[in-house]
Amino acid sequence: MSAYTVFFRKENVKILVEKGTTLLDAEIQAGIQPDAPCGGQGKCGKCLVRLEVPGETARLVKACCTPVEQDLCVETLGENRKLRILTEGFQTEVVFSPSIRKELVTLPPRKHQKKLSEWERLQLALAEPVPPRQQMVRRLSELKTGGGCELAVVRRRDRILDLYLSSEPGRRLLGAAFDIGTTTIAAYLLDLETGEELASGSAVNPQVSFGADVIQRSNHALTNGEEELTQCVRREADSLLGQLCERAGVSRFDVYQISMVGNSCMHHLFLGFSPDSMVHAPYQPAVREGLILPAGECGFTAALSAELFFLPLIAGFVGADTIGGLLATGLGQETSLSLLIDIGTNGELVIGNKERRIACSTAAGPALEGAKISCGMRGTQGAVEHVDLEDGGLRCQVIGGGPAQGICGSGLIDGIAALLKLGAMDESGKLCGDGKVDGSEVYWLIRPEQGQKGVFLSQKDIREVQLAKGAIAAGIHLLAEAMGVSLNQIDRVYLAGAFGTYLNPESACAIGLIPRECKEKLIPVGNAAGEGAKRVLLQAGAWEDAAKLADKTEFLELASLPQFQDAFVDELEFPDEEGAGK
Amino acid sequence: MSKLAEVVDLVERGKSKLVGAAVQGALDEGTPATEILNGMIDAMAVVGERFKNNEIFVPEMLVAARAMKKGVEVLKPHLASGSTATNGKVIIGTVAGDLHDIGKNLVSMMIESAGFEVTDLGVDVAPEKFVEAVKADPEVKIVCLSALLTTTMPAMKTTVEALSAQDFRGSIKIMVGGAPITQAFADEIGADAYTADAASAAQKAKELAA
Numbered sequence: 001m002s003a004y005t006v007f008f009r010k011e012n013v014k015i016l017v018e019k020g021t022t023l024l025d026a027e028i029q030a031g032i033q034p035d036a037p038c039g040g041q042g043k044c045g046k047c048l049v050r051l052e053v054p055g056e057t058a059r060l061v062k063a064c065c066t067p068v069e070q071d072l073c074v075e076t077l078g079e080n081r082k083l084r085i086l087t088e089g090f091q092t093e094v095v096f097s098p099s100i101r102k103e104l105v106t107l108p109p110r111k112h113q114k115k116l117s118e119w120e121r122l123q124l125a126l127a128e129p130v131p132p133r134q135q136m137v138r139r140l141s142e143l144k145t146g147g148g149c150e151l152a153v154v155r156r157r158d159r160i161l162d163l164y165l166s167s168e169p170g171r172r173l174l175g176a177a178f179d180i181g182t183t184t185i186a187a188y189l190l191d192l193e194t195g196e197e198l199a200s201g202s203a204v205n206p207q208v209s210f211g212a213d214v215i216q217r218s219n220h221a222l223t224n225g226e227e228e229l230t231q232c233v234r235r236e237a238d239s240l241l242g243q244l245c246e247r248a249g250v251s252r253f254d255v256y257q258i259s260m261v262g263n264s265c266m267h268h269l270f271l272g273f274s275p276d277s278m279v280h281a282p283y284q285p286a287v288r289e290g291l292i293l294p295a296g297e298c299g300f301t302a303a304l305s306a307e308l309f310f311l312p313l314i315a316g317f318v319g320a321d322t323i324g325g326l327l328a329t330g331l332g333q334e335t336s337l338s339l340l341i342d343i344g345t346n347g348e349l350v351i352g353n354k355e356r357r358i359a360c361s362t363a364a365g366p367a368l369e370g371a372k373i374s375c376g377m378r379g380t381q382g383a384v385e386h387v388d389l390e391d392g393g394l395r396c397q398v399i400g401g402g403p404a405q406g407i408c409g410s411g412l413i414d415g416i417a418a419l420l421k422l423g424a425m426d427e428s429g430k431l432c433g434d435g436k437v438d439g440s441e442v443y444w445l446i447r448p449e450q451g452q453k454g455v456f457l458s459q460k461d462i463r464e465v466q467l468a469k470g471a472i473a474a475g476i477h478l479l480a481e482a483m484g485v486s487l488n489q490i491d492r493v494y495l496a497g498a499f500g501t502y503l504n505p506e507s508a509c510a511i512g513l514i515p516r517e518c519k520e521k522l523i524p525v526g527n528a529a530g531e532g533a534k535r536v537l538l539q540a541g542a543w544e545d546a547a548k549l550a551d552k553t554e555f556l557e558l559a560s561l562p563q564f565q566d567a568f569v570d571e572l573e574f575p576d577e578e579g580a581g582k
Numbered sequence: 583m584s585k586l587a588e589v590v591d592l593v594e595r596g597k598s599k600l601v602g603a604a605v606q607g608a609l610d611e612g613t614p615a616t617e618i619l620n621g622m623i624d625a626m627a628v629v630g631e632r633f634k635n636n637e638i639f640v641p642e643m644l645v646a647a648r649a650m651k652k653g654v655e656v657l658k659p660h661l662a663s664g665s666t667a668t669n670g671k672v673i674i675g676t677v678a679g680d681l682h683d684i685g686k687n688l689v690s691m692m693i694e695s696a697g698f699e700v701t702d703l704g705v706d707v708a709p710e711k712f713v714e715a716v717k718a719d720p721e722v723k724i725v726c727l728s729a730l731l732t733t734t735m736p737a738m739k740t741t742v743e744a745l746s747a748q749d750f751r752g753s754i755k756i757m758v759g760g761a762p763i764t765q766a767f768a769d770e771i772g773a774d775a776y777t778a779d780a781a782s783a784a785q786k787a788k789e790l791a792a
Contacts, residue, residue, distance in 0.1 A: 280734060281705070428595070459639070464639075470641070557681070559683075559705070560681055565687065569644045569648050572641045572645060573645070
């Protein structure tokens, strides 16, 4: 088999690939993490690269459809990836009571008459029996502890995680929380002796190269095995841990506990389970219970006995991230009625209180994250994030303040609300545009000028948003119905995720994404999923709470409800201007 | 505007709340029920055509389809039974492992509007169920299979295989559709036809049944 060299100019990376490898795969192999929302089917055109073949003019090609047939020089077009991702979460009161503790004990002297094993000496010092573990027995004997020697014992309940001489300088007690999102991995480094957050950060989930949504990823796993997807996300999580530790100036070998949340598909792919049962009706996960695993076996370089706590799932499409949201908002502890809305590629919704909870997942699609929208992009530098009406005209706010490159979810909702208010669109969603692009009617939010491409909304964009918001709004109505409550009875509406934080509540209600009845009750809670993962590190009871929440939250399968289609079609329309609803 | 023209207009614009009263009005004016039905069918054909030409999108298709459904509910008691199906019988369903039915329902409605008697087997339909349904009714001309998830495309293949293993294969046509389906996939699994949208599906069904 012949092989060719592909040189990626911007990244300054040269790799050798087999003949016929697609440029997309070449990018992945080179570690470039290209964006391929459609999973390399040649449909979305987001993987364009500039191809330079000696003796020919450079041309733009879809990386996924272009096999390497000769030595090539390629220029990637992606921006320098600087996503604006939430690492801030909503803070409810946290009583600091970590399950990982460090105890200082003085070992009793070795006595001939007592005939104590080394482990028994340790148990005597701890004043309670702890089961011996091979690694720790070895560590104990290596320490050569004579009598009167002070020992630091790191433990979680009766499990000994580390032993070292208390005189050893610079040792810390650390934990890390991860939220593995379909698009983004968010991580937090915590000091488990003080509860202080030492660092936080995020990275693009490298699985984006295998498709934008969970179905694409699952499909890749079913066709090619999950190994590749598992390895790449584990590598990225471990590298993120390293970065956070470096930034905080601490050693990753002092990280003893890692808690993790993610949607059900990310959960399966991280842990190396096949998503097969989840993507076929009745859409059930391989396992629902929370799992405690050796972190080292899951790709982490951390303390020798560090443990990974992956929170439990509710259902095939309502995952550990939702459990995290419930933990962080306290929805399962309150008597008052709340609604939790987490809008991502799938919208997860939970209604309830401490007595009863019902969860559902709605196929919102990626439109609200900017995918499938003509000028859509993620919430990064250059995205229109807000649109206001000012003196009868539109005013756009761009992330980073520079020229606009496109529009992200929050800007999209604002833009559509503004068109509705301007009368440029009626409640059926019919657009009366002010320009044409490729023959289709569009409305310019920012007109192209001076070499800048401008940002517009097309009729098709509006229809995509209608489908997304219709699915979410229908979900909210059907959950309330299943719970036997009216929307007025809901006391609080927690909006999770980056989208929820930047979303303008006025616009969300104006377009009917969120019912009018809930407008005054909206509470943005940021990355509630990640916040929930942190709780597991900070509060000893949170892990058990998570198990109870997962066990006692009912799941409503919208797709099998006969009234779903009607509710969905009802919610496709936009509310009329007075906001009286339909 | 005559009441009948109003019905047609309301279906085209998807005004499901108003369409029932308009149908009743047309009946009261003495318009024959079949004429009203044909008016609505033509309206759906117009909607389907616009969709095919990318002039309108899924949401408008859905609201128009529902308006039609509301109109038919009012009309039904006035229609002589069996007066609508002239082109033959069709069986439709979403394949095993897939619970999505909105697209399938649209196709079902468009095919029904095109003069077929449609039996809808629902969602998550096992291959054997399709086979049984065809066996139970020798008059079936077309079997339509829908899949929305890329992960359930293999189930579509299995279903086509199960149908093809039967003696009746020569007397039926298999049509496939759904977001991830392509002509290439339809060819690969041995389906007789693929269409990209509901209007084309109805058109294709007519061709296949002719």
